[in-house]
Amino acid sequence: MSENNTHATNFHNxxxxxxxxxxxxxxLTEHSSKLDNVAPANLSLETSYKSTLESCGQLRGGNLFFPxxxxxxxxxxxxxxxxxxxxxxxxxGIGVHFFGHSSPILLDSQIDAALAxxxxxxxxxxxxxxxxxxxxxxxxxxxxxxxxxxxxxTSSGSMANDNAFKLAFQKHSxxxxxxxxxxxxxxxxxxxxxxxxxxxxxxxxPTVLNVDYIPYFDPENPEESTARSIxxxxxxxxxxxxxxxxxxxxxxxxxxxxxxxxxxxYFRELMTICRENNVAVLADEIQTFGRxxxxxxxxxxxxxxxxxxxxxxxxxxVCATLFTSNYKPKPGLIxxxxxxxxxxxxxxxTIMDTFANGDLFGPNGKIETLxxxxxxxxxxxxxxxPGSLTGPFGLGDMIAFTPLDGSLDKAxxxxxxxxxxxxxxFIAGGNPYRLRMLPPIPAIDESHIDLAANxxxxxxxxxxxx
Ligand SMILES: Cc1ncc(COP(=O)(O)O)c(C=O)c1O
Numbered sequence: 001m002s003e004n005n006t007h008a009t010n011f012h013n014x015x016x017x018x019x020x021x022x023x024x025x026x027x028l029t030e031h032s033s034k035l036d037n038v039a040p041a042n043l044s045l046e047t048s049y050k051s052t053l054e055s056c057g058q059l060r061g062g063n064l065f066f067p068x069x070x071x072x073x074x075x076x077x078x079x080x081x082x083x084x085x086x087x088x089x090x091x092x093g094i095g096v097h098f099f100g101h102s103s104p105i106l107l108d109s110q111i112d113a114a115l116a117x118x119x120x121x122x123x124x125x126x127x128x129x130x131x132x133x134x135x136x137x138x139x140x141x142x143x144x145x146x147x148x149x150x151x152x153x154t155s156s157g158s159m160a161n162d163n164a165f166k167l168a169f170q171k172h173s174x175x176x177x178x179x180x181x182x183x184x185x186x187x188x189x190x191x192x193x194x195x196x197x198x199x200x201x202x203x204x205x206p207t208v209l210n211v212d213y214i215p216y217f218d219p220e221n222p223e224e225s226t227a228r229s230i231x232x233x234x235x236x237x238x239x240x241x242x243x244x245x246x247x248x249x250x251x252x253x254x255x256x257x258x259x260x261x262x263x264x265x266y267f268r269e270l271m272t273i274c275r276e277n278n279v280a281v282l283a284d285e286i287q288t289f290g291r292x293x294x295x296x297x298x299x300x301x302x303x304x305x306x307x308x309x310x311x312x313x314x315x316x317x318v319c320a321t322l323f324t325s326n327y328k329p330k331p332g333l334i335x336x337x338x339x340x341x342x343x344x345x346x347x348x349x350t351i352m353d354t355f356a357n358g359d360l361f362g363p364n365g366k367i368e369t370l371x372x373x374x375x376x377x378x379x380x381x382x383x384x385x386p387g388s389l390t391g392p393f394g395l396g397d398m399i400a401f402t403p404l405d406g407s408l409d410k411a412x413x414x415x416x417x418x419x420x421x422x423x424x425x426f427i428a429g430g431n432p433y434r435l436r437m438l439p440p441i442p443a444i445d446e447s448h449i450d451l452a453a454n455x456x457x458x459x460x461x462x463x464x465x466x
Contacts (some may be wrong), residue, residue, distance in 0.1 A: 010148035012112065021111055025104065034100040035086050038422030042084030049083035055118065066419055074101020075444035079424075090437040090452055091186065091424045095287055098315035099351070109350045113343035121342060121461070122143060122360040123335045125465055129345045140295050141322050146304040147324045153339040157286035157313035158187025160321045162250070163334045164309040165191065165209075167327040168246035169282040177240055178208040179233065179247040179279065183256035183430075184213075194428070197256060212236045212244070216253055216263030226266050226296025233270055238278050241395075246309070247271075251297035252286045258402075258429020259394035259436055260438035264301040271306040280327065281306055284314035291438070292396035293368050295355050300396075302305070317347040360442065367441050370449065371397050377453035381460070388460045391434070399437045404463065406432025413466075417459040423452055 014254045040050070049069070059062035068087075071080040079101045092098060099105050134151045141148045152162050169175065178195065180186065186195035193202040193210040214232035218225035237244065249267065253260040271281045280304055288297035289312040298307050308327055313319035318340045320409065340348075360366050378392040378401055391401035404410040411433035418425055418435075428436040439452075 001453075007460075007463070008117075012115070017115070023110060024111060025107060028107060028176070029103060029104070032073055032075040034065070035073065035078040035080050037078070037086065038088050039086040041081075041085075045083045049081075052082060053189050056189045066368045066424075067119060068210045068424075070101075071112060071300060073384070076100035076103075077440050077448050087419075087422050088425050088448065088455065089424045090439045090454055092438050093314075094426060095291075095314040095438040098290060098438070098442065099354075100440040103443060105128050105354065105442065106347050106350055109346035110343055113346045116342040116346075117343055119343075120337075121339050121345060122337050123339055124442045126339055126344075127342070129342070129349065132338065133345050133349050133352065135321070136349060137312070137316075137320060139275045140352060140355055141310065142304070143295075144299050144304045146298070146307055148310060150323050150328065152320065152321045152323075152334060153345075154336060155157070155338050156187070156338070157311065157319050157449045158189045159336070160286065160311040160319045161187050161192050161282075162189060162312055163286060163321045164282050164311055164323070165246065166333055167309060167321070167323055167329050168282065170329055170333055171327050171401075172245040172278060172280065173243075175245040176233075177212060177244050177245070178466075179212050179214060179236060179244055181216040181248075181250065181253065182213045183216065184248065184250055184254060185255035194256075195253070198340060210243075212240070216257060216260060217266050220259070221265075222346035226263075226269065230269055230273065233273055236464070237273070237279070237339065242278065244277075244279045246282050248282045248284055249453075250284050251288050251301060251303075252398055254398065254436075255428055256430075258434035259398050260429075261393070261395050264303070267301055267303055268306065269301060275306060275365045278309045280326075282309040282311070283307045284311050286311050286319070287438075288398070289313070290315045290351075290355065290360075290365070291398050293361055293363060293365060295361060297318050317344045350389075354442070357444075367397050370390075370439075370441055370444065370446070371399060373446055374399060374449045377449060378456070381453065381457050385457060387397070387464065390432075393434065394436070395440055397438060400428060400434040402434050406434075408433050410463065411435060414459055415462050417462055418455060421455050421459050423455040 053067050069082045071082050073080050077089050077100055078086050080086050134181050137151050150220040152163060154163055164385050180195050184196050187190040190205055191208050193205055194207045197213060214229050274281050285297055285299045290302040294300045310322040310325050375392045382389050389403050393400045403414045410429055415427055416427060416437055425435045425437045
């Protein structure tokens with residue numbers, strides 16, 4: 001044992017801990033490797049599973065969206081449910097389980113977290129790991145020259161947006177308005193529900209922010225829609241001079257847009273107008289972070305010189321607001337009991353290392369290669385099976401298609417048929433409705449995509465024959 005180490009380092013280096021980790025790795029591999037295909041429920045577990053689902057729905061005050069309660073074991077894209085069934089998970093908790101289930105890549109970080117002195121870390125008392133993580137996030141974020149300097153951890157994507165809004169409001173006080181895209185998704189706190197452009201999500205809730213919407217890019221009409229958005233933005237800024245603190249950008253419109261893609265020039269023009277008028281540019285990367293051929297979507301679109309505030313969440317396991325020194329808050333503006341759990345922080349450190357050193361990004365990286373393969377497969381179905389689907393839409397690891405006639409009924413019917421047959425995906429958009437997927441790229445190969453494509457084609461034919 002070295003005298004230059006803390007007791008904690010000596011503990012983690014203890015041969016007994018190393019040996020225990022090796023044993024856990026071995027046991028996990030042995031058990032999880034049995035989950036190598038989709039499978040129906042185990043009949044002997046069905047009754048107890050059904051009553052657990054009912055109890056869960058009753059306790060939480062509403063049924064679960066899917067009859068899904070995981071057993072706690074998986075294998076990459078495969079996840080075992082409490083009834084023993086096995087699903088191919090291409091929705092990954094809406095983009096959270098990017099490294100798959102029971103990920104060997106993240107296992108050590110999770111064992112270390114279990115051995116840490118506390119479960120949660122907070123702003124008042126946090127561990128050395130936090131500084132390591134913040135450094136790694138910032139290094140990735142600044143790789144192409146963005147002027148981001150700071151990173152503040154928080155507990156959810158909505159809270160990251162809330163913090164970013166606070167920084168912008170304080171900096172541009174007394175500005176009291178925000179700009180967002182029509183159909184945007186911003187989160188579900190009362191403030192963020194005021195911005196999220198969906199009536200259903202704010203029914204009965206007071207509107208607490210003044211939000212002005214502009215139309216999003218239309219891929220069918222690039223020039224016209226760009227001109228329309230620019231004109232709308234200029235009109236708003238003229239109508240309310242110095243009243244807008246920020247504009248919130250989703251660099252690919254997710255939940256609300258059904259994975260609607262825009263162009264780099266489109267964002268550049270709008271962001272430039274914001275910058276010229278003292279309106280902070282917020283890139284909400286809670287869903288886009290880690291999905292394209294570069295770690296951040298703003299890097300993919302080469303918008304590094306224009307972002308003031310950037311939020312990450314979901315696959316990073318931690319949620320955070322990144323900001324330039326212009327937006328540094330006065331003491332007291334942002335804080336919280338929790339920053340993240342030790343488990344989240346440790347996982348995020350491994351994830352940032354994988355992003356920095358791995359083979360995920362770039363034109364020949366795993367994200368581009370596998371998602372292009374998946375898109376080709378979906379296109380094949382569209383070509384071979386008349387009326388089956390339109391698309392695919394989206395970019396990188398955000399993949400969507402419009403099933404059948406694009407109606408809500410048909411999209412839901414197909415999603416539930418796929419669920420029963422073993423593929424997890426989720427609905428998005430509206431007019432038309434789409435099915436979207438966020439596959440766990442580091443944990444899959446072409447064989448998993450072939451399986452997903454077969455399940456999709458079979459399920460579509462079942463719905464078509466009803
Ligand atoms: C673009 C975007 N912003 C914000 C959020 C809210 O994140 P959370 O659900 O973690 O609060 C989401 C979640 O889907 C999102 O996709």
